[in-house]
Ligand code: ADP
């Protein structure tokens with residue numbers, strides 16, 4: 202049987218190099234946590250995450266270079282958000298087919314804009330020749346012991362999603378010429394694809410409240426499965442509770458809008474869990490940052506994710522989410 206992305210990591214890379222007491226959390230979460238120094242009397246931990254965007258796989262090769270850069274940095278910062286970390290700086294490893302000045306100027310402009318927006322300077326990297334590929338490593342900080350991880354969900358916890366999912370998947374249909382909508386709708390959806398919002402404020406505000414968190418890169422159910430696996434629990438999701446995008450519903454049927462909200466990737470919202478007793482504090486916290494979080498289900502004993510349709514039946518879904526090398 203062919204190895205998928207996660208089997209491959211587990212088999213070949215999970216135990217590489219010596220055990221080290223400096224590593225608070227290694228492979229398997231949105232970012233790694235390392236012990237760092239003391240700042241102003243507080244002990245901080247360093248959070249490190251890296252993500253590669255390959256032309257033709259993670260973005261259309263002939264897209265606007267400024268937009269490609271925005272997306273590259275933003276999706277990387279999303280992993281820091283999922284860890285509850287505040288961005289510090291980033292490194293850029295850029296592989297280019299040629300040194301096209303016009304392309305580079307657009308790319309640098311988009312990158313600089315995103316770096317300003319999230320107060321995250323570029324501090325180094327690497328440049329090589331080859332097929333277009335952008336690899337970014339982000340560094341962030343979190344007070345010791347307060348990082349959000351995928352492993353803290355407990356039976357009875359409520360499952361939340363920030364914002365709305367499914368919009369980036371709809372944008373992909375537009376980019377691939379499969380769907381059309383009126384200009385405002387298209388612009389809104391395309392912005393969600395090219396400039397996803399890393400939920401940094403949500404992540405930092407949820408420290409001490411959320412029991413587990415992940416950013417939705419591969420699809421809500423697929424990413425919630427990672428929380429379930431890492432926490433040794435299951436989950437039940439009520440599809441009828443999911444917030445659905447109005448723009449997406451002008452593009453496709455209710456059924457597809459729901460399917461995309463559950464399984465479409467690239468939205469970079471945060472899926473998180475919290476004890477039911479904290480629900481009013483969660484609501485107040487999300488209100489304070491102006492980002493809705495919707496309760497969509499609960500963590501259960503056992504394993505696997507059950508999704509209940511609006512009519513109460515268990516839902517059969519086309520694909521749970523995206524996997525490189527996946528079947
Ligand atoms: P995310 O979607 O949050 O970026 P991934 O699904 O890419 O996370 O990766 C899952 C985990 O596996 C992460 O902890 C990541 O650092 C780790 N990982 C991925 N590829 C490798 C690799 N080649 N070597 C070591 N660790 C890896």
Ligand code: MG
Pocket residue numbers: 231279280283415416418
């Ligand atoms: Mg992630």
